[in-house]
Amino acid sequence: MNNNYYCIIMAGGMGRRFWPYSRKELPKQFLDFFGTGETLLRITFDRCKGLINPENIYVTTYINYKDIVKNILPEIDDKQIIIEEERRNTAPSLAYASHLIQKINPDATIVVMPSDQIILNIDNFRSAITKGLNFASTSGKLINVGIKPTRPETGYGYIQIEEEDKEGDFCRVKTFIEKPALEFAKVFVEGNEFYWNSGIFIWHVTTIMNAFHENMTEVCPRLECETPDFSACPNISIDYSIMEKADNVYVQMCDFGWADVGTWQSLYDASPKDINHNVILNSNSLLYDCKENIVLMPKGKLVVAEGLEGYLIAEHDNVLLICKKDDQNSIRKFVNDVEMKFGDEYV
Structure with missing residues (x-):
């Protein structure tokens, strides 16, 4: 070298x-x-x-x-x-x-x-x-x-x-x-x-x-x-x-x-997908009639969902977020609104 x-x-x-x-x-x-x-x-x-x-x-x-x-x-x-x-x-x-x-x-x-x-x-x-x-x-x-x-x-x-x-x-x-x-x-x-x-x-x-x-x-x-x-x-x-x-x-x-790996959407694009194009990251899940979603849950938690397309389901610590995965502007808004209303506890 x-x-x-x-x-x-x-x-x-x-x-x-x-x-x-x-x-x-x-x-x-x-x-x-x-x-x-x-x-x-x-x-x-x-x-x-x-x-x-x-x-x-x-x-x-x-x-x-x-x-x-x-x-x-x-x-x-x-x-x-x-x-x-x-x-x-x-x-x-x-x-x-x-x-x-x-x-x-x-x-x-x-x-x-x-x-x-x-x-x-x-x-x-x-x-x-x-x-x-x-x-x-x-x-x-x-x-x-x-x-x-x-x-x-x-x-x-x-x-x-x-x-x-x-x-x-x-x-x-x-x-x-x-x-x-x-x-x-x-x-x-x-x-x-x-x-x-x-x-x-x-x-x-x-x-x-x-x-x-x-x-x-x-x-x-x-x-x-x-x-x-x-x-x-x-x-x-x-x-x-x-x-x-x-x-x-x-x-x-x-x-x-x-x-x-800058956004949830980019993480979705870069990750392996199941037959319905869902990305399940190190999580337990049962998805029914769901496609093109990304799921990330804490160890020991199970998510069961039906009829979702193009959604993000992510839980960490004291926050559960469910929203459209490709709307990054909304996620920024969520964070700003949470910070304004609840302070630093959830951000």
């Missing part, structure tokens, strides 16, 4: 779109969704340590989750856990993490990895990421890993490539498209110039720090210090702050069986 290669795993989110299973005190990245005995964070770390030296893998997370990360990944040192004292989305978090890595190794090339993704073909994944690290280490490009669409998915962001500006598996970005309407997603999946935005990034540490200094000038002094001031930083993603502004962004065109 190349000692100049590093990984940042992002594990600081609250996972509200997976409520009520994902809660403020224990969000989705620290949960075992598939009944395998391994959390999403553990799976992500093990996937990365096959191509990055474990001591070069860092985890960014919210301050309240430090002990949880340490419990899930006991082999990592405290210095590999990068703490966000205030939640300010991915841009400030990655700016601070990149600054720390640059101080350790100014020759570092970094892959940034969300902690909530499914990768089906690990060999293809590791081969692709190694190729991306090799390219980013010398090219001066910011790499966004793109996945060839397999269906007209409206829950993912898309990247349009400049087909005439291509270097092997790498193409210059033409534009980013946020979660499109279905009619546009159908057009995108049929063409050759659109890729899903995986949220996986690869860059040399100098390249990304230059991009931060150019596009987030006011933020850098607040983070490039011994005690970062996250509270003074804007709440903004790396996509909006850097990737959509920089002129040296390339897509790496990949295919390694990728899925984002």
Whole structure:
């Protein structure tokens, strides 16, 4: 393994779109969704340590989750856990993490990895990421890993490539498209110039720090210090702050069986289904005349349902949720309404 290669795993989110299973005190990245005995964070770390030296893998997370990360990944040192004292989305978090890595190794090339993704073909994944690290280490490009669409998915962001500006598996970005309407997603999946935005990034540490200094000038002094001031930083993603502004962004065109476990619908899409296209996650159930539902119940609980189509049935701790599985805006509304009416007890 190349000692100049590093990984940042992002594990600081609250996972509200997976409520009520994902809660403020224990969000989705620290949960075992598939009944395998391994959390999403553990799976992500093990996937990365096959191509990055474990001591070069860092985890960014919210301050309240430090002990949880340490419990899930006991082999990592405290210095590999990068703490966000205030939640300010991915841009400030990655700016601070990149600054720390640059101080350790100014020759570092970094892959940034969300902690909530499914990768089906690990060999293809590791081969692709190694190729991306090799390219980013010398090219001066910011790499966004793109996945060839397999269906007209409206829950993912898309990247349009400049087909005439291509270097092997790498193409210059033409534009980013946020979660499109279905009619546009159908057009995108049929063409050759659109890729899903995986949220996986690869860059040399100098390249990304230059991009931060150019596009987030006011933020850098607040983070490039011994005690970062996250509270003074804007709440903004790396996509909006850097990737959509920089002129040296390339897509790496990949295919390694990728899925984002960002919503109940995406978890449904990525999970095995029964003959009626129901997804039963580690739960006891009897379903009659039911199809295209997703069920997740606590151990020892049984759900019996009849006549449901396209529903989510999820119980965790003190909350039972039954709603349409593909309406993510409603789930956000439910969480906000519960928080306003009952406080933090149920969120």
